[in-house]
Amino acid sequence: MNTVSTLLVCVFGLALLSGGGEIRAEDGYRLETIPFPKGVPPEVGAIGFNPSGELVVALRRSDVLIARPTEDPNQFEWRLFASGLHNACGMHVVSDQEVIISQMPELTRLVDTNGDGSADWYETLNASWGMSGNYHETNHLTPDGEGGYFLAIGTASHNGPVFYNVRGTYSKTGRRGRNYSAASWKGWVLHVDADGVMTPFCKGFRMHNGILRDRNGNLWAGDNQGDWRATTPFYHLKKNQFYGHPSSLVWDPEWDSSRDPLKVSLQEWSAMRTPAAVLLPHDIMNRSASEPIQIPESGFGPYGGQILLPDNNGKRISRLMLEEVDGQFQGACTHFWNENGLNLGNNRVVFSPDRGTLYVGQTSRGWGALAEGVQRIIRTKESVTDILTMSLTPNGFRLRFTGPVPDSVRDPGTYRMKSYRYEDGPSYGGEKLDTIKVAIPKVLRVDDFTVDLPVEGLKDGGHIYELSVDAEGLRSNVFCYTINRLRKE
Amino acid sequence: MNGKTSIALTVAMTWAVGSLGAEERWVTLDNEPLGSPEKPLVLRTYFPDPGLGREVLANHDLSYRARKYSPGKGDVDGFDDPIRGIPAAIGVNFGAGFSYCWDTTECRLLFAWQGGFLKMENYWGNPESGRRKPFAYLPELDGPLIYLARGPHPLVILDDFVESHAPAFSGYRLVDEVPEFIYRLGKATIRVRIVPGEKPMTFLKQYVVEGAKEVAYRETGYRDQIEKETPLTFSVTVTGRLESESSSGELEPEYLTDKPNLEWGKALYTQLGCLACHSTDGTRGHGPTFAGTFGSERKITGVEDPVLADEAYLIESIKNPAAKVVESFPPGYMPPYPIPDDQVQSLVLFLQTLKNE
Numbered sequence A: 001m002n003t004v005s006t007l008l009v010c011v012f013g014l015a016l017l018s019g020g021g022e023i024r025a026e027d028g029y030r031l032e033t034i035p036f037p038k039g040v041p042p043e044v045g046a047i048g049f050n051p052s053g054e055l056v057v058a059l060r061r062s063d064v065l066i067a068r069p070t071e072d073p074n075q076f077e078w079r080l081f082a083s084g085l086h087n088a089c090g091m092h093v094v095s096d097q098e099v100i101i102s103q104m105p106e107l108t109r110l111v112d113t114n115g116d117g118s119a120d121w122y123e124t125l126n127a128s129w130g131m132s133g134n135y136h137e138t139n140h141l142t143p144d145g146e147g148g149y150f151l152a153i154g155t156a157s158h159n160g161p162v163f164y165n166v167r168g169t170y171s172k173t174g175r176r177g178r179n180y181s182a183a184s185w186k187g188w189v190l191h192v193d194a195d196g197v198m199t200p201f202c203k204g205f206r207m208h209n210g211i212l213r214d215r216n217g218n219l220w221a222g223d224n225q226g227d228w229r230a231t232t233p234f235y236h237l238k239k240n241q242f243y244g245h246p247s248s249l250v251w252d253p254e255w256d257s258s259r260d261p262l263k264v265s266l267q268e269w270s271a272m273r274t275p276a277a278v279l280l281p282h283d284i285m286n287r288s289a290s291e292p293i294q295i296p297e298s299g300f301g302p303y304g305g306q307i308l309l310p311d312n313n314g315k316r317i318s319r320l321m322l323e324e325v326d327g328q329f330q331g332a333c334t335h336f337w338n339e340n341g342l343n344l345g346n347n348r349v350v351f352s353p354d355r356g357t358l359y360v361g362q363t364s365r366g367w368g369a370l371a372e373g374v375q376r377i378i379r380t381k382e383s384v385t386d387i388l389t390m391s392l393t394p395n396g397f398r399l400r401f402t403g404p405v406p407d408s409v410r411d412p413g414t415y416r417m418k419s420y421r422y423e424d425g426p427s428y429g430g431e432k433l434d435t436i437k438v439a440i441p442k443v444l445r446v447d448d449f450t451v452d453l454p455v456e457g458l459k460d461g462g463h464i465y466e467l468s469v470d471a472e473g474l475r476s477n478v479f480c481y482t483i484n485r486l487r488k489e
Numbered sequence B: 001m002n003g004k005t006s007i008a009l010t011v012a013m014t015w016a017v018g019s020l021g022a023e024e025r026w027v028t029l030d031n032e033p034l035g036s037p038e039k040p041l042v043l044r045t046y047f048p049d050p051g052l053g054r055e056v057l058a059n060h061d062l063s064y065r066a067r068k069y070s071p072g073k074g075d076v077d078g079f080d081d082p083i084r085g086i087p088a089a090i091g092v093n094f095g096a097g098f099s100y101c102w103d104t105t106e107c108r109l110l111f112a113w114q115g116g117f118l119k120m121e122n123y124w125g126n127p128e129s130g131r132r133k134p135f136a137y138l139p140e141l142d143g144p145l146i147y148l149a150r151g152p153h154p155l156v157i158l159d160d161f162v163e164s165h166a167p168a169f170s171g172y173r174l175v176d177e178v179p180e181f182i183y184r185l186g187k188a189t190i191r192v193r194i195v196p197g198e199k200p201m202t203f204l205k206q207y208v209v210e211g212a213k214e215v216a217y218r219e220t221g222y223r224d225q226i227e228k229e230t231p232l233t234f235s236v237t238v239t240g241r242l243e244s245e246s247s248s249g250e251l252e253p254e255y256l257t258d259k260p261n262l263e264w265g266k267a268l269y270t271q272l273g274c275l276a277c278h279s280t281d282g283t284r285g286h287g288p289t290f291a292g293t294f295g296s297e298r299k300i301t302g303v304e305d306p307v308l309a310d311e312a313y314l315i316e317s318i319k320n321p322a323a324k325v326v327e328s329f330p331p332g333y334m335p336p337y338p339i340p341d342d343q344v345q346s347l348v349l350f351l352q353t354l355k356n357e
Helices: A002-017 A246-251 A266-272 B003-014 B262-271 B311-319 B341-352
Strands: A023-026 A029-034 A044-049 A055-059 A064-067 A079-082 A090-095 A098-102 A107-111 A121-126 A139-143 A149-153 A188-192 A198-203 A211-213 A219-222 A232-237 A278-280 A307-310 A316-325 A328-338 A346-351 A357-362 A373-379 A387-393 A396-401 A415-421 A433-438 A444-447 A450-454 A463-469 A478-483 B041-048 B066-070 B074-080 B085-093 B099-103 B108-113 B145-148 B155-157 B168-175 B178-185 B188-196 B202-210 B215-217 B223-230 B233-239
Touching: A044 A090, A044 A098, A044 A357, A044 A373, A055 A090, A079 A098, A090 A139, A098 A139, A098 A149, A139 A211, A149 A211, A198 A246, A232 A328, A278 A316, A278 A328, A278 A478, A307 A346, A316 A346, A316 A387, A328 A387, A387 A478, B085 B178, B155 B202, B262 B341, B311 B341
Parallel strands: A044 A346
Antiparallel strands: A023 A029, A029 A373, A044 A055, A055 A064, A064 A079, A090 A098, A098 A107, A107 A121, A121 B168, A139 A149, A149 A188, A188 A198, A211 A219, A219 A232, A232 A278, A307 A316, A316 A328, A328 A478, A346 A357, A357 A373, A387 A396, A396 A450, A415 A433, A415 A463, A444 A450, A463 A478, B041 B085, B066 B074, B085 B099, B099 B108, B108 B145, B155 B215, B168 B178, B178 B188, B188 B202, B202 B233, B223 B233
8 A cells, every 4th residue: 555655656746847747648549637727726627618729627616717728738828717606517618708607506607798808797597406505416517409408416415414594495305315305406407498497307316427418419427326326327318217316306296295215115116217228337347427428420539429438436437338229228338548647536528629639627526535637638640459339139249349350359268258237225335246157158250340249148127247358459358238128139 | 654645745736737827816725715805706605604594594495403314224313413504605805804795595695704705624625635524614704794684685676566585696797806796586687786895894785776666775783874876776885893603593403393383483483583573562563563463353455354364374474475465564575484384384383372462
């Protein structure tokens, strides 16, 4: 432990001497650290790009800063665009003069009306959710494509109190539990239209610290492993659905408000809830899902259209491979980036306008050890060899590679597979259950890019199939596919 | 040296590297940020509640103590009590001379103080460890209070029948660097800007009201001097005084209960600020006395026959005072109390005991 610390100190120390801009490379990508102005803690609550190509960063304490990216990560010249915000958590940049921010208390439009470079009009667009005063009730936004927003409103934590005077309505039954929904609409996704009118959209979240409407109009949110989440889930969001964390039910007009949501029977609970599209095993993949982002069709390597899901409590960014089976989304996950210079606390992400760089904003949000900063992952000219997708067939899995199937992965001995499942419940997190080894007897060629791995006795209902590929030269080696439904043909 | 702290320190130090823009006034690792008279610092954050009455926070809901919960065992012994904070206010600091806290839920000035602004470490966290103070993460006021709001909202729209007293916050503009808060009340739009006064302990509230014809202004408990440019554009000079922070209005634990009861009702009468307008001894105040109300016939504005003040009438009067306005009292003066039913019931139990003396 002590040697590791010393080593870390040395690494940081070196970074300090060389001016902060640490550089690490990985097949096809390069990671750089971007320093901040003197004394300004880069506790990144939200991040975006404005139309003239400047990076816009909202910080937890108050400020929104802007800088034009430079090739040298140490040359960013930051200026102040806005200040005074309470824990900005979500951002949508509308123009060089206008930025929409979801901060702790409200959805706010920041406008520079006189063109002097800083905002002078802070318009409240919507403040329809409650505030219990608990520190944990952060939020996030994604544009609805029609001038409005979907907002993910997080719950409170039993590691903090509520205030005696709360904004919105207080619920005694919602106040119970580890993570709780004591004030209006905590644990919900809300829709606010272009006129600022709020309609509740779906419910059952614990800490959906990141919501995305993708280019096909699908809505997604991850959540944090914890109570009612045995491991980190990733959900496809649909209107009126319930995603499993019960406290938020107290705000459902159809719920009897005197009924304790924690006392629903597991049977009733399973019948009500919509399972995750993808489960990310907590230990090896992702401890705390933050902002999902869809990879551009081109410009950032071979993974165009897939979703990246940063880990707010791990030095990694997960890559999701989704597909529709029997009319529902499910799929696999792997690491897009794991360790190798990436900070902890990966919270918010944005692609540069040229699509070649992913900017990652980090913060532990004051909830844990410091993990603050901005880093960027740049696509280099190097080619990438990887498994592009892992998908389900009626009798096994199909792997599609980014190029011709490498010789190293044609032998069944290269693959190891096990399956397990999780059970959600009121306690924090959960163990892997029913772990068994799964045999992969052969590797079948489908075409130059694709192989099939036949597997017997596939089980649905949330079983995870963890595949390890023991081959040199692949960017990713571990893949976890969540089977909610079997593929019939 | 302990390994963990040394990492934290180094990380904190790497923050100090980087290129500087022009003269900027960012919020930094300094947990005691300050503005100046020329460029005040505006900061939205949680605020401590230095002893505001329920009549001031009438549009907030009340929370209760909650049983401690263990994810493994469910309910366990002991309670978590609420703490006294303001969830959605905005702070403004003009340097050492003057700071205030303006609330976006009540749309009014809650309190003002002198000296420094806020000590943010409890909430923003310690620069080395990054951690905030777990159960008391409220910022602290860095100086003595000179104003603490009392009584109902000082600004009343007289011409229009305002059904709901819940104001709606629209945002703020920086006018010469000082925020001008904008909110709506019924059809009216109200803009207010607060700046330090010329004399010590004084400050100015500059009001512009649109969409109304007649307004009244009255500060409860402080000297105010009103200068009208027009009936709807005016500025109020308020003279503050040193106030001590108090925890008045705190509910006693035995009233934090699910079942309506008389004791609780009696306490709520004080804590919710009913006593500011209603006496229990027969004297007339801003509102009718409560003595002998229950069971009597009430004369209602615009209604020919008197109405019996039964239980249903009392409940309606508390939840929706605009529904029936007692004759000779102004409409829209009493704020509606959107409080839980058990509290309303407790108040009714209390009102039923008050007989004519």
